[in-house]
Amino acid sequence: MPKETLTVTDNRTGKSYELPIVDGTIRAMDLRQIRVDDEDFGLMTYDPAFMNTASCRSAVTFIDGDRGILRYRGYPVDQLAERASYLEVAYLLLNGELPTKHELTEFTREITTHTFVHENVRTFIDGFRYDAHPMGMLVATVGALSTYYPEAKHVADAEIRRMQITRLIAKMPTIAAWSYRHSVGMPFVYPDNDLGYAANFLAMMKRIAEPRYQVHPEIARALDVLFILHADHEQNCSTNVMRSIGSSQADPYVAVAGAAAALYGPLHGGANEAVLRMLREIGNVSHVPAFVKEVKGGVGGRLMGFGHRVYKNYDPRARVIKHLADQVFDVVGKKNPLLTVALELEKIALSDEYFVKRKLYPNVDFYSGLIYEALGIPVDMFPVLFAIPRTAGWLAQWEEMLLDKEQKIARPRQIFTGYAEREFVPIEQRREKSVVPPEG
Ligand code: CMC
Secondary structure, rough: OOOOOEEEEEOOOOEEEEEEEEEOOOHHHHHOOOOOOOHHHHHHOOOOOOHHHHHHHHOOOEEEEEEEEEEHHHHHEEHHHOOHHHHHHHHHHHHOOOOOHHHHHHHHHHOOOOOOOOOOOHHHHHHHOOOOOOHHHEEEEEEEEHHHOHHHOOOOOHHHHHHHHHHHHHHHHHHHHHHHHOOOOOOOOOOOOOOOOHHHHHHHHHHHOOOOOOOOOHHHHHHHHHHHHHOOOOOOOOHHHHHHHOOOOOOOOHHHHHHHHHOOOOOOOOHHHHHHHHHHHHHHHHHHHHHHHHOOOOOOOOOOOEOOOOOOOHHHHHHHHHHHHHHHHHHHHHOOHHHHHHHHHHHHHHOOHHHHHOOOOOOHHHHHHHHHHHHHOOOHHHHHHHHHHHHHHHHHHHHHHHHOOOOOOOOOOOOHHHHOOOOOOOOOHHOOOOOOOOOO
């Protein structure tokens, strides 16, 4: 039987070390014993952007990027998208098992009874500038919830944790919709607890004077499916932030605010917004080849909605979304003209050597924006629509981290590249940098 170990020889000293291999990994801390002498700190690994470092053990989500596989708690995401509801999936992520009928009814009831936010949240959101980005408002408002629930800091108490998880999943759509209403100068709409999770969110965004906003069931279902597809994605940038903030035992509201802030960036959850802006900029199918040429030449930025750190095959979420887009366009009765641009872009990119060689395929964000646009949702709201469902994933990962005995406060090491010790220079002795006088 081959041994599950790795033998490393340090050529500086000639010494050999045998390190255990468990689950295809060696422990970075096992390298610390490799030292030149007693003064030496010991060998570290250098892994900017965590390209090859497992930061935790997790049983929540499995991805095989080479084979295009994504499973939540073992269930393939396409099966969940076809047969489950978002709240069922949120329950699965949080509890590890699909709910029974009774459990789902109870979970839905709990979430529904917490959809309202403290009345002061209205005033808080009202305080933002008229043109504030809804994602900025969402990040700040979720963080502010921490001040309403001071008990949330008792993160070791399972019951308290569960209460905040319920509140966060329940209140995210309300805060998200209100951020939007503020950005368009419309009055806030209170939750309608007779509606389902996705339908309630749409109603809070869209209702004007009608006593009850009628959400087309297929549209509500499409949004619910999008929520399922975005619910978790193992150790991505924002989840890593969630775990990292949570590791200091901060409360989950500020941790979710931090995770949402990470999601906001255009390389992560902000990509769906960037895709739409890119498609609008391209404008017409005839401009696609020139645009692709610019991207390849490194002058046109990146092809947004393409490429992924872990998927080096088709993103399984993109496959479901592409199909969903057709269904939504059928219901709303109009094809988004940008769809033709997107399809052409996809066709060219999938056959172009630059993209093929780098294994750049459409990701979840490539088509989701087109669906949101067909639903009349403005681009600013796209990352917000990502943050709502990802909350369940963040919370499942956060709780897993808290219960993991191997976890401690997250605290990476560095390779220091600055000055060695220097003597303090009094201000009178410091030389001004030469200033170039302005022209004219
Ligand atoms: N367009 C053009 N070239 C690209 C792209 C792209 N979208 N993505 C990667 N490349 C090139 C990159 O220039 C590099 O080329 P070279 O080897 O010649 O230097 C090579 O492919 C590898 O790229 P990388 O930056 O090392 O890859 P990464 O794993 O660090 O980045 C990524 C992953 C998602 C940040 C990146 O592919 C990207 O910026 N994509 C566009 C933004 C986007 O759609 N993000 C949404 C991700 S899915 C939603 C989510 O989960 O957040």
